[in-house]
Amino acid sequence: xxxxxxxxxxxxxxxDFSLDGVSFSMPQGTIMGLIGPNGAGKTxxxxxxxxxxxxxxxxxxxxxLDNLKDETAVKSRIGFVHDTPCFYERLALKxxxxxxxxxxxxxxxDTFRRLLREFDLxxxxxxxxxxxxxxxxxxxxxxxxxxxxxxxxxxxxxxxxPVFRRELLGRLSAVIQxxxxxxxxxxxxxxxxxxxxxxxxxLHEGRVVFSAAKDEILERWAVVKGGLELLTEDNRRxxxxxxxxxxxxxxxxxxxxxxxxxxxxxxxxDKASLEDIxxxxxxxxxxx
Numbered sequence: 001x002x003x004x005x006x007x008x009x010x011x012x013x014x015x016d017f018s019l020d021g022v023s024f025s026m027p028q029g030t031i032m033g034l035i036g037p038n039g040a041g042k043t044x045x046x047x048x049x050x051x052x053x054x055x056x057x058x059x060x061x062x063x064x065l066d067n068l069k070d071e072t073a074v075k076s077r078i079g080f081v082h083d084t085p086c087f088y089e090r091l092a093l094k095x096x097x098x099x100x101x102x103x104x105x106x107x108x109x110d111t112f113r114r115l116l117r118e119f120d121l122x123x124x125x126x127x128x129x130x131x132x133x134x135x136x137x138x139x140x141x142x143x144x145x146x147x148x149x150x151x152x153x154x155x156x157x158x159x160x161x162p163v164f165r166r167e168l169l170g171r172l173s174a175v176i177q178x179x180x181x182x183x184x185x186x187x188x189x190x191x192x193x194x195x196x197x198x199x200x201x202x203l204h205e206g207r208v209v210f211s212a213a214k215d216e217i218l219e220r221w222a223v224v225k226g227g228l229e230l231l232t233e234d235n236r237r238x239x240x241x242x243x244x245x246x247x248x249x250x251x252x253x254x255x256x257x258x259x260x261x262x263x264x265x266x267x268x269x270d271k272a273s274l275e276d277i278x279x280x281x282x283x284x285x286x287x288x
Contacts, residue, residue, distance in 0.1 A: 002027070002028045002063075002064075003025045003026060003027055003028060003061075003064075004026050004027065004028040004029075004030075004062065004063060004149070004150050004182035004184075005024075005025060005026040005032075005049070005060070005061070005062055005150070005182075005184065006025045006026075006059075006060070006061040007022060007023055007024055007025070007045070007049075007058070007059075007060050008023050008058055008059045008060075009021045009022075009023055009057065009058040009059070010022040010023070010045070010048065010055055010057070010058035010059075010060065011055065011056045011057035011058050012044060012048060012053065012055055012056050013056055017039065017041070017044075017206060018206050019041050019044060019045065019048075019206045020206045020207050021058070021207070022041070022045065022058070022203070022206070022207065022208055023058075023208065024201045024208055024211035025211075026182060026184060026199060026201075027182075027198075027199070028063070028180065028182050029180055029181065029182060030182055030183075030198040030199055031172060031173070031182070031183040031185060031196055031197045031198050031199070032182075032183070032184050032185065032197060032198065032199040032200070032201060033185050033186075033187065033190075033192075033193035033196075033197035033199070033200045033201070033214070033274075034046075034184060034185065034186040034187070034201050034203065035186075035187060035188065035190055035193065035200060035201070035202050035203070035274060035278060036188070036202055036203035036204055036278065036282075037188060037204070037278065037282050038188065040203040040204055040205065040206070041203050041205075041206045042154070042186040042203055043154055043155075043186065045186075045203075046080075046152055046154050046184070046186060048060065049062070049067060049152065050067075050075070050078070050080065050152070051067060051068065051071055051075075062074045062077070062078070062150060063077060063149065063150070076104065076105060076106070076146075077148060077149040077150055078148055078149075078150045078151075078152060079142070079143025079144060079146065079148030079150070079151045079152070080143060080151075080152045080153075080154075081136065081139045081140050081143050081151065081152070081153045081154070081156050082139070082154050083154050083155035083156060087127055088127070089126075089127050089128035090126060090127070090128060091126070091127060092123065092124050092125060092126055092127075093116070093121060093122070093123050093124070093125055093127060093138060094123035094124060096127065096138075096142075097112060097123075097142065100142055101145075101146075104146035106146050106147045107145060107146045108145055108146065108147060109145075111144065111145045111147075112141060112142070112145035115140075115141035115144060115145065116141060119134070119137040119138070119140075119141060121134065121137060121138055121141065133161065133164035136156055136164070136168065137168070140156075140168070140171065144175065148181070149180060149181055149182065150181070150182050150183075150184070151172070151175060151181065151182070151183045151184070152184050152186075153172075153183065153184070153185045153186065153187075154186045155186060155187055155188070156168060156185070156187070165189075165192060169192055169195055169196045172185065172196055173196050185197065188278075190273065190274035190275045190278060191273075191274075191275065193214070193274060194214070194218075194273065194274055197214050198213065198214060199211070199212065199213055199214060200212065200213075200214050200217055200274065202277065202278065202281075204281060204282060209281060210254075217274070217277070218271060218272070218273075218274075219256070219271075220254055220255065220256055221252065221253070221254050221256065221271070221272040221276075221277050222252075222253055222255075222256035222259050222269050222270060222271055222272050223250055223251070223252055223253075223269075223270050223271075223272045223276050223280075224239070224250065224251045224252075224253060224259050224263060224267050224268070224269050224270075225248065225249070225250050225267060225268040225269075225270070226248060226249060226263060226266060226267030226268065227247070227248050227249075227266075227267075228244065228247070228248060228249055230249070230263060230266060230267060231244070231249050231251075235251075235262070236251075238251075238253060238255075238258075238259075238262070239251035239252055239253055239280075240252045240253060240254060240280060240281055241279075241280030241281055241283060242280075243280070243283075251280075252272060252276060252277065252280035252281070256269060256271070
């Protein structure tokens with residue numbers, strides 16, 4: 001399978017924060033969730049990918065093209081949806097479209113008009129009069145109307161109500177049905193990704209914790225619940241994060257099979273959600 005994105009040993013140093021040798025690849029025709037707490041480096045990676053920020057080291061290839069040497073060709077194949085759409089608020093949607101469309105050789109006016117109808121977006125409406133969710137739909141309509149092969153979304157569902165979020169996620173799933181388009185979806189709302197993503201890349205403090213198929217992650221990782229007598233020094237080292245309570249503990253492991261063998265009926269071993277994984281790894285050992 002060809003890769004839509006290949007990132008190798010990516011580095012960026014801001015002094016108080018740095019990307020430290022980030023590497024991962026995203027197969028073409030898939031949805032990848034880029035997760036992590038605020039400040040993990042998700043937005044920085046997207047900005048570097050778009051050359052809004054220059055990297056200090058490493059390599060990025062998009063559909064096999066270097067994102068610096070082949071910047072024009074790469075950007076012509078990317079649609080970008082930011083968490084806060086950056087268009088002039090006092091313009092009508094049709095005027096914004098007229099400004100954006102000439103930049104793209106493959107602009108498809110019929111697709112744009114169809115998406116406006118599907119999203120219930122009147123072309124004469126002033127952008128400032130749209131809700132946040134409707135602005136996000138407009139940004140997505142623009143991104144999809146120039147036949148982009150790669151859609152980049154930076155926190156697109158943050159602040160949206162559940163109905164808008166479900167509709168947007170459904171639209172993203174439909175985008176990849178032709179097995180050519182790909183979606184990189186940066187978010188801290190992990191429940192959205194459990195519904196739609198094929199792959200997950202987890203960032204923490206500028207490093208990749210893991211990058212793998214979602215189903216593989218959810219199968220391997222587990223939360224173990226048991227009495228404090230089980231929390232020996234050896235067992236504590238087995239966990240990636242532990243939460244202690246007065247009458248027991250919960251611990252995160254990346255080896256569910258070994259947890260079942262090690263603890264047997266003395267503990268409960270439940271599949272970990274993406275939210276569980278992010279919580280225990282970012283919070284570490286703590287008492288409650």
